[in-house]
Structures are given as structure tokens and as C-alpha cells.
Amino acid sequence: MSCFAGRRGLLLPSRLPEVVPIVLKALAFDEKRANLPVGAVIRDSACYVCWAFARAFDKDVLEPYINSIASALVVVTVFDREINCRRAASAAFQENVGRQGAFPHGLDIITTADFFSVGIRHNAFLEISVQIAQFEEYTLPLIDHLLQKKVDHWDISIRELAAKALHKLTPLAPEYMAKIVIPELLRLTSSIDLHSRHGSITAVGEVLAGFSKCPQEKEMTKLLDDATLTEIRDLVTQIGKRHQFQGMGGDLMRQAVLSFIKNASIAKMPFHKHTQTLEDWQKVMIDSMKQVDPQTRTRSVEALPAFCEHFCKDLEGKILPRQSTLITILLEALSNIQAETTRMGFCKAVGALPRFMFEGVSASVIHTLAKCSEITAETTKWTESRRDALLALSAVCATAGTTPSAQGDESWWYPNQSAIVFHRFIDGLNDYTRDSRGDVGAWVREASMSGLQSTVQLALISKPCVLTEELMTTVVGMVARNAVERIDRTRKHAGKVFSNLLYSHPTNNKIPCLESLLQIFTLEICREINWSAEVQTFPLFTRMLALPPYTSHILMGLVASVGGLTESLVKHSSSALFEYLSQQSREELARISQCILNIFEEHQGQNRITEPLMRFLDRLFCSRVLVEQDGTLPVDFAINLVKLVSKETARCSSVPKYLAAIPVLCQVAAIRAEKKASDTALSYLAIYLCHNYPRVRGFTAEQMYEAIMVAQDDGFADLSPEVVLGLLSETDWTYGKISDLQPIRNDICDKLQIPKPKRVQKKTT
Structure with a gap:
């Protein structure tokens, strides 16, 4: 009722010492009962009370509470889960600035955190909050709110946003982060509550990564004491000893730890000499690649490159033996896989590795990924793993490059393995596997087209001799075939790859009938055309029937379209074909x-x-x-x-x-x-x-x-x-x-x- 009392002037100034603390508490109130949050309406009402205060009381009456109310409203404006609460807090803050004029840096803040900008949660958490935290009056209240209310929030997306916000706020208060925030987060990592453990572990990693953006005199190793560094170093080991990677919350804990490993590696933690710690980190990443949950596998793939960049080299940049050990583990796992999800995780991991990890083994990596992309009796339906294997194959070729390292690696993949690479991509274009989801082979075909585009470009730049007319006839013809088939998404992707092949730099003179193709697909057309629109693309591709090297490929695609069951596709493809044939x-x-x-x-x-x-x-x-x-x-x-x-x-x-x-x-x-x-x-x-x-x-x-x-x-x-x-x-x-x-x-x-x-x-x- 205080909102109405404040609005009508019924709340006496003498009662403010009692009311204001309750309003401030209401602005931060957030609970989840059963499956529903119940705090949003209370926070929204508290924002209205603050709005009413600006109209009901003079500046002198509210002066003792100005800083606390301003800080609380700013916190809700940028860190509330609900859009209506963020906007209500922004409106209340603006009202107080306009009528009271005593809110610190009020005009600057209302310009930054207006009604529309706070509508996007990601923008409010990670952009607006950092701009407001530049003002000293709001820096610590924003950090404290994240630490006390958002790190252990019941919504996982809020916990992860809170961790990222702490990362961005770290350079603004590095000493406070080191002395207050990090110890409190480490205390929460052993909490019995799953949400607290997940949020605190994620936040520790983000804060550590945030230290890397601080000035040199504020380096992490100068701010954190030895005891804190030891606790950070043993964090993953202790979680493993408590068996918290198992059970219903195991996937969530794995995701938090993997995010921590990634950020600790980015922060260049001085743990090179602690072999057991690094082995524990490596074990968590390898085990996470085998998990069914796709989010866990993705986090593992994101963590691995950062780990390799820092811990597979010494401080002088020399490659350590850990590089060969890790790559051997990954290749052995790819060669002995019993589940599709496991293969997907390891393929993505290999594709994400940095260049130096392929020193001496690039040919073995290429060969292993090529084997993973083959269709066998046991893996007929493993389309997603074949897609990931082809994407990894393309990524490895691009990362490793076409020239060996300065040490003269004798087992470099190019050009000895280039024939295998092209063969696997071309085979992928013939993958038409179907299951209950439909033509899932389209994922493999799209990955193959992307791989062909990047690999052909690599060959053009370094050694075009591996590109023969026969090879380019097959490549261009099969990509064009996919550009006239049934699935809109695949046609669009194929059209873009096709145009990139025609207008590559340097020019690919190994493409048969290149001049005729450039006359049909002019540069202006390729820039403006919508490749998924049948009415635009089919009349162009049917003209390729006049070019003997591509006739059978185009006909194969038109067979699927004209002989299909989709009315609009049949209509446009048929009319384009029959009009061409009639002439x-x-x-x-x-x-x-x-x-x-x-x-x-x-x-x-x-x-x-x-x-x-x-x-x-x-x-x-x-x-x-x-x-x-x-x-x-x-x-x-x-x-x-x-x-x-x-x-x-x-x-x-x-x-x-x-x-x-x-x-x-x-x-x-x-x-x-x-x-x-x-x-x-x-x-x-x-x-x-x-x-x-x-x-x-x-x-x-x-x-x-x-x-x-x-x-x-x-x-x-x-x-x-x-x-x-x-x-x-x-x-x-x-x-x-x-x-x-x-x-x-x-x-x-x-x-x-x-x-x-x-x-x-x-x-x-």
C-alpha cells in the first residue's frame, strides 16, 4: 500500500527511515516457489514506490536516502531478469533525476539506460552495466548485487550472464575482486546447492579471465595470495573427489568446470609445473566430449583450444610433450568409437585445435577424420557425426595450412593427402541418408560443400596443380546439382558456394566452360540473387544443360525437383526446364x-x-x-x-x-x-x-x-x-x-x- 500512500502524500517523512529499507529489500526480492518465480511483481511495485517518492517528497527530505535508492534502482535497471522490472526501474530513476536532480550522474545514466536500451537483457547485463560502473558510486553496488543475488540465481541464463558481467567489471575494481569477490566465490564452490556451485565456479573463471584485461600493475599474480591461487588450482580436483560430476547435476557441473578451465587458460594461470592439476583438467575435457548432452560437448570443445594454447607450450612458446600425448588420445578415441555422440564431440574438438597441435601429425589427423566421414555398415545413420567429421576436416586443412612449419615437418598433409580430402568431400555430396527427421544427409552435403570451397581456395593460393579439370568438373557439377534440389536451405548454401567457386581469387582456370558459366552467372546476379528462391535460380541453372560436362549433374538435381511432391518447387522447376527444352x-x-x-x-x-x-x-x-x-x-x-x-x-x-x-x-x-x-x-x-x-x-x-x-x-x-x-x-x-x-x-x-x-x-x- 505504500505506493499509493506515497503517491497521495499520505506517507509522512517521519516514516521514511522505516519504509525505505523495506523498499530497498523489495527491489532485490527474487524467489522461486515450485516452478514459478514470485518476485517480479514485488520488484515492479517497489519501482513504482520509488517513482512516487520523487513526486511526493522534497529534495531535502529524500537526501539521506538518495545514494541507496539510486544504487538500488540502477541495479534493477541493468540486472533484473524481467524486462518490465528493468523498464520500471529505468522510469523511476528518470523520474527522480528529473524531479529531485540529486541522483549521482543522473543525466549520464538516463541517457545510457533508457526505456528501449534496457529492453534487451544481454545488452543491459554486459554493456549498459559496464558504462554505469564507470562511476565510482555504482561500481561496488553492482558487483555486490551480482555476487549476492545473481551468482546463485535459480535461472541458469542469469547465472551465466552474471558471471560474464563480473568478467567485464573486473578491470574497474581489480583489488576488490581479488580480496572480496574471489574468496566469496570460492567459498560458494563447496556449497550444497547446485545452483550456487554452478554459478560460483563459472564466475571464478570469468573473473580470472577479466584480470587479463587489467593494467600490468594490477596483474592477477600480484593481487591474489598463494593460498587463493592454491585453492583455485585444486578446484577441479576437489570437485572430482566429491563425485559432483556424477548424478543429475553432473552435466551442469561439467559445463561450469569447462568454462572455468577455458577462462583459467585465457588468464594464463601459472600452473605449468602442477602436472596432476593439468591431468585432471585434461581428463574432465576428454570425458565431457563423450557426454550425450550437446551443451556439455560444446563447452568442452571451446575449452580445449585455450588449454592447448597455454598449457601445451612453455612460457617461451616451446611445444611441450603434452601436445603429442593429447593429440594421440584424441586420435585413438576417434578410431575406437561406439557411439555417435562421442564421435561428434571428438571431431569438433580436433577441428578446433590450434595450428601447432598438428606438428608432425597432420597427415594422421587428416586420415583419421577421413575415415570418420565414411559410411559403414555400423554408421549408416550417423549423419551428424559425418557432418562434424567433414567440418573438422575442413577446419584442420585451413588451420594447418598448405605449407609445413619452419622445422620442415615431413608428415605434412598437403599435397600428399589432398586427394583423400577432395575424395571425402565429394563422397559427402552423395549422402542422402533419411530417417524419421527427413533428409538428414543434407547436413553432410552442406558440410561437404563448405569444405570443398575452403579447400579449393587453399589449393588455388598455394599449389593449383592438384586441381585438375576432371576434379573441378565433379566439384562444380555436384554443387550445381545441390543448387537445384528440393531443400531450400541446401539450395541457398549450394548457390553461395557455387558463386564463390566461380569468382574465386585467384581465378580458377581449371573449371571447364568457365567463360560460359560467367556469362550465365554474372557478378551482378550472384550478388543480388536469392539462392533459395526457385523462380530466380532454376532458369539460370537449366541453362547449364547446354554445357556437356554439367548436363548429367543438372539433370540429377532437376529429377529430384521436377519429380518431387512440393507444389511450388515442382511448378517453378518444371516451368524453367520445359521452357529451356522448348527452345x-x-x-x-x-x-x-x-x-x-x-x-x-x-x-x-x-x-x-x-x-x-x-x-x-x-x-x-x-x-x-x-x-x-x-x-x-x-x-x-x-x-x-x-x-x-x-x-x-x-x-x-x-x-x-x-x-x-x-x-x-x-x-x-x-x-x-x-x-x-x-x-x-x-x-x-x-x-x-x-x-x-x-x-x-x-x-x-x-x-x-x-x-x-x-x-x-x-x-x-x-x-x-x-x-x-x-x-x-x-x-x-x-x-x-x-x-x-x-x-x-x-x-x-x-x-x-x-x-x-x-x-x-x-x-x-
Whole structure:
């Protein structure tokens, strides 16, 4: 009620000594009961009380409480969890500055911490707080609030932000941090409360890293006594002895310790001679890479490079034996892995290592990562680990560089291992693994494209001799194929990689047809185009069909898009392809149609390709771009296509495959100018009319009816099409008995003048 009493002038000045301490306590009140925080409304009300004080009392009355109220409001403004409380505190502070005018540095603060700037929590904690802490009146209150209220907060994001805020505030009060904050944080590290332990361990590391930004006369080793340094050094060991890495809070403790190790390494803690401590730190990092929790693995990967930079070298920069020991452990772990998550952690860790860690072992690292990116019988579904292995492979190549160290490393990876690297990236572009999440192989393909882009650029700068025309044909062609496939994200990534390959510096003259590609994909287009927009990209990439080195690659991508199931993708890809084909000569159409047959033949039995390919062919026939004016198709295209379709569906138990094949056969059957192919297609359709699967029978009858209806005046006129149409439409092909349907089917065969299907007798021995 004090907010209303203050606003209405009912709160007497004599009661302020009692009310103000309660208001200050309310401004810092924050509790969590069950699963809900209950302090936000109290803090918001306390801000309103402070706002009311500015209107209700004169400057002289509030003068004894000015500093305490100002500090409390500043704390809420920058460090409150809730946006409404931060904004309420900012408004109350502004009101007091405007009416009282006695708040220290009030005008500067309200300019910095206005209503909008405090709306973003990250900005308030890490930017505005540092600017306000420049004023001495607020430095220690801000630090004390973080230490007392936020380091052990129930919300993990607030604890981590508090630790980062302490890191930024450390250079402003290094002695206070060393004498007061660090000892208190170390005391909290042995607390029974998980939140206190997590927040304090994280904060200790951040404060240590903050000391590295202090002036030389305020160095950490000059401010911290030996006892404190010993306690910091033994922190991880003591946590391990208390078995706090195990149980329900184990992952949280690991994350805090890994953050501590990273920051202690950045702070260049003088622990080189303490072998046991460093072994304990290394053990925690290695064990954390095996954890299921992705956040724990990520923290471990972030900690490892900093640890290596400081503790795998001596103070003079000389590499220590710990480097070879650590890299051996990582490579052995990668070679003997039983879980995908473990491989993911170690791959990321190896990819994050600094350059000097690869001295003498770069070829072994490349070979091990290449093995991890392969598909084996045991790792077929491990797409995420293959993605991480390829990303690590790319990172190692870039980090290690293309020239050995000054010591003349004989086992340097480049150029002896470059063929393996390119081979693994190219294999990754053929990863189309699917699971319950969909086409998860797209992650691997995107990683492969990124790796190819960076590795090709490395080769161009150092030794372009490893880049052959054959290699660049495959690279550019397969990236272009991904740029016309189904997934928007993958197409966008492929388009960017494709443009970077074309406009690399120096120019890559090993790319076949480079001048033609640059005419299609001009620099202006590459800068402005939205690579994920089908309407913009497909008309460009279909023009690559005219370039023989890339025709099959583009067709492979278009098969997935035109033969897909997404309406907008099918619409734009089909229109681009058919418009291009409609402008081509008969010879060019014959070449492209032969490429289509080659793709069909090479991928026979691969449902991922053949099913969309048959839908692609159905839509291609519907467009009539391949049919000449005399009703013929390119030479031998129709008959070879029927053979391939029949071979694909032979002894097939997949209904979707039949549903994709039947329309193609009907399209060929309707082109009576190709009589041999048409009759052969009708013969297979007659077999399907009495297929064991009811859905196949019904669908065949429907498609045959449509085909004959469309072409009855063009080739079927002398074959009694009305009778055949009547038999197809009036017969219940789906639910009728096969024994009753066979005579009707045979009658249709007689009318169409094609042989009746005969049952093949099984050979008996």
C-alpha cells in the first residue's frame, strides 16, 4: 500500500527511515516457489514506490536516502531478469533525476539506460552495466548485487550472464575482486546447492579471465595470495573427489568446470609445473566430449583450444610433450568409437585445435577424420557425426595450412593427402541418408560443400596443380546439382558456394566452360540473387544443360525437383526446364534424352532416384517438349525407356513405385507413332490390370482410360477404342477377383491387338 500512500502524500517523512529499507529489500526480492518465480511483481511495485517518492517528497527530505535508492534502482535497471522490472526501474530513476536532480550522474545514466536500451537483457547485463560502473558510486553496488543475488540465481541464463558481467567489471575494481569477490566465490564452490556451485565456479573463471584485461600493475599474480591461487588450482580436483560430476547435476557441473578451465587458460594461470592439476583438467575435457548432452560437448570443445594454447607450450612458446600425448588420445578415441555422440564431440574438438597441435601429425589427423566421414555398415545413420567429421576436416586443412612449419615437418598433409580430402568431400555430396527427421544427409552435403570451397581456395593460393579439370568438373557439377534440389536451405548454401567457386581469387582456370558459366552467372546476379528462391535460380541453372560436362549433374538435381511432391518447387522447376527444352534443336533434345536414359540405367534399383525420375518423365511427356510434329520421340528413346521401366518394376513389392511407373508407360502407350514402344508399354499395362495389388489394378485402369481417351483419334481409331474404354470404366478392377478380371483383360488385349499375358510356370527340379 505504500505506493499509493506515497503517491497521495499520505506517507509522512517521519516514516521514511522505516519504509525505505523495506523498499530497498523489495527491489532485490527474487524467489522461486515450485516452478514459478514470485518476485517480479514485488520488484515492479517497489519501482513504482520509488517513482512516487520523487513526486511526493522534497529534495531535502529524500537526501539521506538518495545514494541507496539510486544504487538500488540502477541495479534493477541493468540486472533484473524481467524486462518490465528493468523498464520500471529505468522510469523511476528518470523520474527522480528529473524531479529531485540529486541522483549521482543522473543525466549520464538516463541517457545510457533508457526505456528501449534496457529492453534487451544481454545488452543491459554486459554493456549498459559496464558504462554505469564507470562511476565510482555504482561500481561496488553492482558487483555486490551480482555476487549476492545473481551468482546463485535459480535461472541458469542469469547465472551465466552474471558471471560474464563480473568478467567485464573486473578491470574497474581489480583489488576488490581479488580480496572480496574471489574468496566469496570460492567459498560458494563447496556449497550444497547446485545452483550456487554452478554459478560460483563459472564466475571464478570469468573473473580470472577479466584480470587479463587489467593494467600490468594490477596483474592477477600480484593481487591474489598463494593460498587463493592454491585453492583455485585444486578446484577441479576437489570437485572430482566429491563425485559432483556424477548424478543429475553432473552435466551442469561439467559445463561450469569447462568454462572455468577455458577462462583459467585465457588468464594464463601459472600452473605449468602442477602436472596432476593439468591431468585432471585434461581428463574432465576428454570425458565431457563423450557426454550425450550437446551443451556439455560444446563447452568442452571451446575449452580445449585455450588449454592447448597455454598449457601445451612453455612460457617461451616451446611445444611441450603434452601436445603429442593429447593429440594421440584424441586420435585413438576417434578410431575406437561406439557411439555417435562421442564421435561428434571428438571431431569438433580436433577441428578446433590450434595450428601447432598438428606438428608432425597432420597427415594422421587428416586420415583419421577421413575415415570418420565414411559410411559403414555400423554408421549408416550417423549423419551428424559425418557432418562434424567433414567440418573438422575442413577446419584442420585451413588451420594447418598448405605449407609445413619452419622445422620442415615431413608428415605434412598437403599435397600428399589432398586427394583423400577432395575424395571425402565429394563422397559427402552423395549422402542422402533419411530417417524419421527427413533428409538428414543434407547436413553432410552442406558440410561437404563448405569444405570443398575452403579447400579449393587453399589449393588455388598455394599449389593449383592438384586441381585438375576432371576434379573441378565433379566439384562444380555436384554443387550445381545441390543448387537445384528440393531443400531450400541446401539450395541457398549450394548457390553461395557455387558463386564463390566461380569468382574465386585467384581465378580458377581449371573449371571447364568457365567463360560460359560467367556469362550465365554474372557478378551482378550472384550478388543480388536469392539462392533459395526457385523462380530466380532454376532458369539460370537449366541453362547449364547446354554445357556437356554439367548436363548429367543438372539433370540429377532437376529429377529430384521436377519429380518431387512440393507444389511450388515442382511448378517453378518444371516451368524453367520445359521452357529451356522448348527452345532446343532436335539434336540437343536427343542428347539430353540420352542423358536421362543413362541416369535411369546407372541408378537402376535405387528408389531414391528412380521414383522421382519416373514422375519427372511423366511430367516431361505431359509438357510435349520431346514430341516432334510427326508424333515421334528422339531415336530409340521410347523403347529404351519402356525397357528400363519394366526392369525397374520387375519383382517389385513397392506400390509407390508402380504408381510412378504406370503413368510413364501410359504416356508412351499414347504415342502411337512409336508403335513398337507403344505396344510394349500396353503389354506391361495389361499385366498390371491383373496385378496382385488391388490399388495397382485400379490405378492402371484409370491411367489407361485417360491415355486411350486422349489418343483415340490418333492411333487407336482402328482398335475399337469405345469398347476398350467401356471395359476399363465399367469393370471393378480394384475389388474384383483376379480370376473374373482375367477374361476381361484378355478381351482388352484382343481389341488392342497386343499379346495376352501368360503366367510363367516355375521350374521344378
